[in-house]
Amino acid sequence: MPSVVDQQRLEQITEDLVQLYEVHGPPVPIESMLQRPPHEMWEELDINNLSGSFISIGDRYAPRMSLARLFARQIASSEWGSKQALSSLVHDEEAIHAFARMLVMPASLIRSLSEGARRRDTNKRLFNVPGAERCQRLRKPAC
Numbered sequence: 001m002p003s004v005v006d007q008q009r010l011e012q013i014t015e016d017l018v019q020l021y022e023v024h025g026p027p028v029p030i031e032s033m034l035q036r037p038p039h040e041m042w043e044e045l046d047i048n049n050l051s052g053s054f055i056s057i058g059d060r061y062a063p064r065m066s067l068a069r070l071f072a073r074q075i076a077s078s079e080w081g082s083k084q085a086l087s088s089l090v091h092d093e094e095a096i097h098a099f100a101r102m103l104v105m106p107a108s109l110i111r112s113l114s115e116g117a118r119r120r121d122t123n124k125r126l127f128n129v130p131g132a133e134r135c136q137r138l139r140k141p142a143c
Helices: 004-020 030-035 062-077 079-083 087-091 093-104 107-111 120-127 131-138
Strands: none
Touching: 004 093, 004 107, 030 062, 030 093, 062 079, 062 087, 062 093, 079 087, 087 093, 093 131, 120 131
16 A cells, blocks of 8 residues: 555545546546546557456456556556656556555545445445455455
């Protein structure tokens, strides 16, 4: 997990991206965000040209997490990411995974859920994330 300061910075960057992409509810459109960078903030990526070898398929929603990690790397390695002091994330798998979880489950969208939608099975489906990733994002060891 990134340090507290790094984590707070990643949370803020995630919220900035949520605003920039005008995401108002789950699921976060990771695929289109990756393909259509705003204001040329990073290089556009055609996911049709990607090899499927990097995609995890252990869970129904695992491919989304693979794309989220790719998106996190794309952001961190971009010139914009460098200006945000994210370059060091590229070599830190744990931080990339944490950032990817933030991207698919932004704090503001988690807070906006009704009590019923916060239930395990409901928010897993709302955000389209694997259960283990959801638990790590919510910092609930046994969920």
